[in-house]
Amino acid sequence: MSSPHERAAEALQRATGALATAATARMDQDMAWFRALSAEDRSFVSSIVQAGIRGFVDWYRQAAGDQPAPAGGEMVASVFGVAPRALAGVINLQQTVDLVRLSIEVVEANIEGLLDPADAADIGAAVLRYAREVAFATAEVYARAAEVRGAWDARLEALVVDAVLRSDADEALLSRASALGWVGRGDVAVVLGSASAQRRESESFDEVRRAARAGGMDALCAVQGDRLVVLLGGVTDPRAAAAAVVDQFGPGPVVVGPVAADLAQAHLSARAALAAHRAAPGWPEAPRPVRSDDLLPERALAGDGHARRHLVEEVYLPLLNARGTLIETISSYFQQGSSIEATARHLFVHPNTVRYRLRQVAELTGFSPTDPREALTLEIALVLGRLSGRTT
Numbered sequence: 083m084s085s086p087h088e089r090a091a092e093a094l095q096r097a098t099g100a101l102a103t104a105a106t107a108r109m110d111q112d113m114a115w116f117r118a119l120s121a122e123d124r125s126f127v128s129s130i131v132q133a134g135i136r137g138f139v140d141w142y143r144q145a146a147g148d149q150p151a152p153a154g155g156e157m158v159a160s161v162f163g164v165a166p167r168a169l170a171g172v173i174n175l176q177q178t179v180d181l182v183r184l185s186i187e188v189v190e191a192n193i194e195g196l197l198d199p200a201d202a203a204d205i206g207a208a209v210l211r212y213a214r215e216v217a218f219a220t221a222e223v224y225a226r227a228a229e230v231r232g233a234w235d236a237r238l239e240a241l242v243v244d245a246v247l248r249s250d251a252d253e254a255l256l257s258r259a260s261a262l263g264w265v266g267r268g269d270v271a272v273v274l275g276s277a278s279a280q281r282r283e284s285e286s287f288d289e290v291r292r293a294a295r296a297g298g299m300d301a302l303c304a305v306q307g308d309r310l311v312v313l314l315g316g317v318t319d320p321r322a323a324a325a326a327v328v329d330q331f332g333p334g335p336v337v338v339g340p341v342a343a344d345l346a347q348a349h350l351s352a353r354a355a356l357a358a359h360r361a362a363p364g365w366p367e368a369p370r371p372v373r374s375d376d377l378l379p380e381r382a383l384a385g386d387g388h389a390r391r392h393l394v395e396e397v398y399l400p401l402l403n404a405r406g407t408l409i410e411t412i413s414s415y416f417q418q419g420s421s422i423e424a425t426a427r428h429l430f431v432h433p434n435t436v437r438y439r440l441r442q443v444a445e446l447t448g449f450s451p452t453d454p455r456e457a458l459t460l461e462i463a464l465v466l467g468r469l470s471g472r473t474t
């Protein structure tokens with residue numbers, strides 16, 4: 083004569099198909115996301131439910147009620163092994179939890195109609211034990227998928243940043259960035275500084291992205307050696323954009339390059355930022371963050387050819403070609419120790435004339451001769467321009 087446990091297991095075995103059908107019908111009725119799936123994906127989800135119910139029945143038959151439910155990889159293989167790994171990208175974790183909950187409800191609702199009432203309490207407890215392990219297995223599936231995706235995203239993000247730094251922009255660059263959530267909503271700037279030793283790399287990246295999103299910007303990050311590199315998209319003011327993420331860098335100078343039109347041109351910003359970061363120790367009092375253009379004197383002295391050409395073409399030649407009196411006035415101004423009165427006596431003009439010409443210099447070049455820091459930039463531009471021999 084069979085025991086109550088064996089009778090209950092036999093009844094469950096006979097009801098497996100009916101339970102799976104009832105669960106599928108409930109999903110179609112109660113879950114809008116299930117109805118929206120393709121026929122193939124719905125079949126995979128239904129297979130998961132059926133595998134879960136069959137797994138419970140088989141375990142209950144063999145366990146005699148006191149054996150632990152399968153856990154870890156065994157549960158993952160028995161329940162989720164029937165579905166492709168890609169299904170984790172079709173239904174999210176919350177939907178899977180709803181799926182497990184609905185399946186439990188269907189089984190519990192049909193226990194009394196399928197079994198002897200005396201066995202219902204024992205099977206109800208078994209359902210809860212088994213469902214707990216299914217929930218843990220569900221979390222494991224999504225945790226592994228998230229870990230794999232996170233590792234892949236990190237490698238892809240590092241490739242994008244490295245391509246920008248190496249001026250290796252190709253057709254794949256934008257598609258890779260788009261896969262990482264890069265919207266490409268406007269100008270791009272590159273920010274460089276030391277990586278924080280107090281935070282893990284992933285934490286720094288999350289904080290940078292959070293700060294960038296708060297400022298309406300996109301962000302891509304990578305650590306190269308001891309240096310943190312951040313690409314910011316949707317930038318209007320490069321220094322203000324860098325200020326939004328500057329707290330995520332380690333000690334030392336933080337430099338932001340000029341804005342570039344898009345990600346394909348971001349290597350221009352990266353090139354200037356890299357040169358400025360190398361030259362930054364020459365200006366210990368520099369603000370944090372500092373624009374790469376504010377470090378033009380140090381970059382030029384450090385041998386940066388782009389900075390030298392910029393000072394000659396954008397500062398010296400405009401002064402030389404605008405009016406002869408401007409280059410003469412600025413040269414005399416520096417020779418006379420930045421004294422307006424001494425410059426006026428040297429040039430035999432009124433001091434107000436000198437002041438007027440100095441304002442013209444500032445308007446033409448963007449650097450004011452009366453500001454000590456900007457005067458240094460103008461002086462170096464004059465020296466480099468004379469050395470170049472350029473007259474036009």
